[in-house]
Amino acid sequence: MADQREMKEKSPWHRPLIIFITVLIVLAIIALVTTAVVQNRTLQKYKYGIVLDAGSSHTAVYIYEWPAEKENNTGMVQQKHTCDVKGKGISSYYTSVEKAGLSLRDCMEEAKEKIPTWRHRETPVYLGATAGMRLLRKMNETLSDQVLSSVEGFLQVYPFMYQGARIISGQEEGAYGWITVNYLSDNFHRALPTIGALDLGGASTQITFVSRREVESPENSIHFRLYGNDYDVYTHSFLCYGKDQALKQALAQQLKPGDTQLHDPCFHRGYNQTKTWESVTGSPCVSAQGSPASPPHGNFTHLGTGNAALCRSAVRRLFNSSHCQWGRCSFNGVFQPPVEGTFGAFSAFYFVMNFLNLTSATLEDSKEKMVQYCSRPWAEVKLSYPSIKEKYLAEYCFSGTYILTLLENGYNFTSGKWSDINFIKKIGGSDAGWTLGYMLNLTNMIPAEAPDTPPLPHAGYVTIMALFSLLLTALLLLACKLFSRPACTQSKQII
Numbered sequence: 393m394a395d396q397r398e399m400k401e402k403s404p405w406h407r408p409l410i411i412f413i414t415v416l417i418v419l420a421i422i423a424l425v426t427t428a429v430v431q432n433r434t435l436q437k438y439k440y441g442i443v444l445d446a447g448s449s450h451t452a453v454y455i456y457e458w459p460a461e462k463e464n465n466t467g468m469v470q471q472k473h474t475c476d477v478k479g480k481g482i483s484s485y486y487t488s489v490e491k492a493g494l495s496l497r498d499c500m501e502e503a504k505e506k507i508p509t510w511r512h513r514e515t516p517v518y519l520g521a522t523a524g525m526r527l528l529r530k531m532n533e534t535l536s537d538q539v540l541s542s543v544e545g546f547l548q549v550y551p552f553m554y555q556g557a558r559i560i561s562g563q564e565e566g567a568y569g570w571i572t573v574n575y576l577s578d579n580f581h582r583a584l585p586t587i588g589a590l591d592l593g594g595a596s597t598q599i600t601f602v603s604r605r606e607v608e609s610p611e612n613s614i615h616f617r618l619y620g621n622d623y624d625v626y627t628h629s630f631l632c633y634g635k636d637q638a639l640k641q642a643l644a645q646q647l648k649p650g651d652t653q654l655h656d657p658c659f660h661r662g663y664n665q666t667k668t669w670e671s672v673t674g675s676p677c678v679s680a681q682g683s684p685a686s687p688p689h690g691n692f693t694h695l696g697t698g699n700a701a702l703c704r705s706a707v708r709r710l711f712n713s714s715h716c717q718w719g720r721c722s723f724n725g726v727f728q729p730p731v732e733g734t735f736g737a738f739s740a741f742y743f744v745m746n747f748l749n750l751t752s753a754t755l756e757d758s759k760e761k762m763v764q765y766c767s768r769p770w771a772e773v774k775l776s777y778p779s780i781k782e783k784y785l786a787e788y789c790f791s792g793t794y795i796l797t798l799l800e801n802g803y804n805f806t807s808g809k810w811s812d813i814n815f816i817k818k819i820g821g822s823d824a825g826w827t828l829g830y831m832l833n834l835t836n837m838i839p840a841e842a843p844d845t846p847p848l849p850h851a852g853y854v855t856i857m858a859l860f861s862l863l864l865t866a867l868l869l870l871a872c873k874l875f876s877r878p879a880c881t882q883s884k885q886i887i
């Protein structure tokens with residue numbers, strides 16, 4: 393009986409204080425777990441943004457997403473989905489402008505499905521048109537306005553927050569591409585050296601990088617203050633030097649008035665296609681260079697001869713180095729400081745170099761491989777790559793030669809600097825291109841000053857608070873046990 397009473401006295405569960413503390417511990421743990429769960433649930437709430445890249449060759453719709461709570465944190469915006477609009481770029485609809493807007497339907501319907509309905513109203517939509525529309529505007533401003541109105545009218549019908557459709561300038565295109573690749577590489581936030589951006593489209597090409605030297609021409613200079621750091625950026629966009637327009641220039645240069653045949657070293661031996669004069673001379677990039685006198689509706693036969701050395705000479709003639717009013721120029725009298733740092737080369741730079749297996753080759757190896765590739769007969773090339781679109785396949789000899797010449801003779805990437813160029817398509821799941829930078833800028837998601845950040849990341853904060861709470865509770869229990877011993881002994885003595 394006495395033993396039983398003693399056990400009862402020793403058992404802590406009979407002491408109201410200890411029961412009270414135990415209840416408190418359980419409540420504290422429940423509170424901690426609930427807080428962590430609630431916190432995580434808010435983090436899963438995403439916001440969305442849509443950017444339409446209305447390029448010269450085609451339009452692509454990009455959907456971006458980011459955690460609603462972390463808008464200004466760097467690296468938070470990611471590409472959720474892309475959709476390639478069927479058909480050609482919006483500038484090709486100048487003969488039936490109403491079809492320009494309609495062409496976007498499938499991809500915009502897809503966007504409606506991908507983004508939760510309750511977020512539609514607050515999801516911004518931007519359309520940026522590039523070199524194809526710049527060229528159309530040059531030829532006929534009324535038509536380019538009509539094409540823009542057509543896409544605007546169509547996009548406004550959607551439940552998203554329409555933010556405008558416009559032709560972006562070449563400087564913007566270069567600068568936003570540079571912002572994209574550096575944002576995705578987390579270079580701004582960590583104040584790391586930035587990477588330059590090389591973009592090769594169908595109608596224009598952009599080069600953008602930070603230069604320590606003075607940018608002599610104001611139109612090539614942009615200043616950014618991002619996350620508390622200053623960047624002096626050099627950028628230039630060469631209209632008519634995208635790979636489709638460069639090809640037209642090269643053809644026009646080789647065609648002589650009255651020619652019915654063109655023997656082209658940039659196409660494979662055995663290649664034989666009838667083309668219209670109009671497809672070459674109709675481009676403002678060609679008429680501007682003084683188009684060869686031609687029958688307006690005539691045809692010519694485009695025959696390949698597959699000779700890389702002759703192709704290189706023909707392509708080199710597209711770059712004019714005869715005049716430069718600045719300290720140094722790239723080509724056509726455009727100022728450019730010497731290339732500096734590493735570069736990300738994307739869009740057609742990547743498509744072409746990746747196909748030709750040249751993304752990791754040296755400049756010398758690349759030239760050698762082009763000699764071999766261009767000399768392959770067209771019939772053999774077609775047999776070797778049956779799944780590749782014939783238009784792309786036919787042009788790789790020209791495109792590869794054009795890229796090597798543009799980079800080496802145009803921008804002056806010498807053999808020693810060649811390995812500084814990384815041919816890339818994506819960085820961490822998001823495409824390299826101007827669209828992400830455009831949206832980040834227009835939504836003010838990159839602050840000029842570094843936001844005040846708590847010393848600990850959120851997960852670390854929760855973990856440390858939980859650990860200390862448990863430690864404190866354990867200490868309290870220990871203290872209670874220690875201090876309660878004499879009391880227990882005393883009570884025994886009284887009995």
Ligand SMILES: Nc1nc2c(ncn2[C@@H]2O[C@H](COP(=O)(O)OP(=O)(O)OP(=O)(O)O)[C@@H](O)[C@H]2O)c(=O)[nH]1
Nearest residue numbers: 447448449450522523593594595596739740743784
């Ligand atoms: N080989 C190959 N070429 C491609 C592919 N996708 C696009 N191209 C071509 O690569 C070139 C550049 O494509 P984009 O970067 O989409 O050009 P764009 O944005 O329409 O043109 P810009 O308005 O000048 O920027 C064009 O000549 C396209 O026809 C591909 O998957 N493979």
Ligand SMILES: [Ca+2]
Nearest residue numbers: 447522593739
């Ligand atoms: Ca483009």
